[in-house]
Amino acid sequence: MTVQAILNVKGSDVVSVLPDERVGAAVQTMMRHGIGAVLVRDPVGAVLGILSERDVMRGIARGGAACLGEAVETLATRDVVCCRPQDGIGHVMGLMTRGRFRHLPVMRDGALAGIVSIGDVVKHRLAEVENEARALREYVAAG
Template sequence: MFVSDILQNKGTRVVAVTPDETLASAIATLSARRIGAVLVLDVDKSLVGILSERDILHALARRAGDAFGLRVEEVMTTPVVTCGPDHTVEHVMALMTEGRFRHLPVVQRGVLMGIVSIGDVVKWRLDETRQEAEDLRQYIAT
């Protein structure tokens, strides 16, 4: 299974903020969408960073209440680790485990294609396991 298969099922829509937005604004976006990370895109729609709940927590630990007024670019993670649509899901799992992050933008030839989360990967793995079990049941029954 490839990342493109996950994107085909989940879609390619991404939620993004700009580098000059305030952290408070980005937090409102995360809360409203009930998501754990947003991509940071510049005016050309190029990926320049990613802002996760962990980034926000670190900013709050350093700056307390003052953190809400910071610009996203002061808090975001950069450079961003990405994958391509032709990467395997196993490769994505290894990247996420090694990098200790839960969101991975999908980029092909410099163009943002979507984002996969650890939840997407777990769902894929559960579906694959269920299908394998069903295939084995069918095989044994015949």
């Protein structure tokens, strides 16, 4: 299974914020959408970074609640690891595990094609395993 298969099911919508938006507003955006990260993009749409719940917690640990009034760009992770639609689920799981992050933007020919979370990956991997098990049971029953 590929990342594209996940995007085919979940869609390619990506929630993003501008770099000068306040962290508190970005947190409200994440809460409203039920997500754990937002992409930080410039007005043209170029990906500048990603702000995750973990980034916000680090900001609070360093400077307290005052960090919620800071610009998103002060807390966002700038070196964003991305994947491609044709990448396999195993590859993506490896990237997330090694990098210790849970959200991965998907880039196609230099343009943002979507975002996948560890939850998306696990859900689709479980479905794949269940389908394989069902096919094996049917094969054995028919034999």
